[in-house]
Amino acid sequence: MSPNPERFAVRVDPGELHFNAAHFITFGGTCENLHGHNFHVRVEAVGRNTGDAFVLDFVELTRLAAAICRTLHDRVLLPGESREVAITPEGDALRVESHGRRFVLPADSCRVLPVSNATAEMLAWHIGGELIRALREAGSNRGLETLEVAVEEADRQWGVCRREVAP
Template identity: 30%
Template sequence: MARTTTIELHKEEMKFSAGHFTIFSATHRENLHGHNFTVYVALTGEVSEDGLLADYGPLKQSVITRCKAWNETFFLPGRSRHLRLEKDAQGNYKAYFNGEELHFLARDVTVLPAANVTLEELARVFGEELVGDGAAMARDRITHLLVKCASGPGQWATWEWGQRG
C-alpha cells in the first residue's frame, strides 16, 4: 500500500524585498511601491521503503536561490498588454504606460515572464521554475507541488501543480 506525505517548507531565508506596481487597466496602475514577500512550498508524494519522500534539499535551495536573486529588485512584467518595455543603448529600461515614460536602471530590474506583477503571477513564476519539465518531480515521486507567495501577513496567492495523492 502506497503511503503519501506532504513536506512543507517555510524557512527564514525564503523571503525577498522587491518593488513593483500592479496594472489594473490600460489607463490605471498603482504607484511604485514595495513589499517584503515570503514564499511557502509544499511537496506531496509517495514515501519510499526507506521512509522518506525525497531529498528535498535541492528544491529548498532552489527556492532560497530564487529569493536571493529577486531580493532588492524592481519587478516589471515582460508580457503585459498595457506596458511596453524597451532597452536603451546602455541596457537600461524604459517602460511606457498610458502616455507615461518610466526609467529604470538595468541593475535594479527583474523582468518577469508575467502579464502583471501580482501575487498570482509571482507564485506561478516561482512554481513553474521549480517544476520545470516535471522530470525531477517524477524522479522524486512528487505528485503535487504547492507554492504560496505573500506580500504581508494574511495576503497569499497559491499556485499548484500535479494531483493530490
C-alpha cells in the same frame, strides 16, 4: 504498489525563503505606483514517498527555493508577458510604460519575468515553475506530483499557485 498509493506532503517556510523587491500591477485599466514589499515564500510538495520514505528532502527543497528567491531580491519585478506594460531597452536602462505612467529604471536593477502581471499569484507561478525545473535538473522530483508555492505580499495576504508536476 497499490493502485491508489498514499500521498504525503512536505512544507517549508524557513526564514531564507524571502525577497525584498519593488513592483507594480495593472488592473481595471490602471497602473499602480511603483512600490516595494518584503515578500515571504512557502512551498508544499505533495507526492508519493520515495524509497527513503520522504517526498523530498527538506534541506534540498529549501536550498533550491532560496536560490530562486535570491534572483528576485533587491530587484524591480516587471511583467515581460503583459499586454498592458511596454518594456523598452534604452542603453543601460529600461523604459517601462503602462496606462499613462512612465518609469525609467536601471536595467541591472530589474528582473523581467515571463508573467502577464507582477501579482503575488503570478510570482508564485513563476517561482513554482523555476523550482520544478531545478528539482528535475537535480533529479529530485521522483515522487513529486503537485507543487504549491505561496507568496506573502503583505501580512497574511498570500498569492498561491498549485502546479501539477508531470513525471
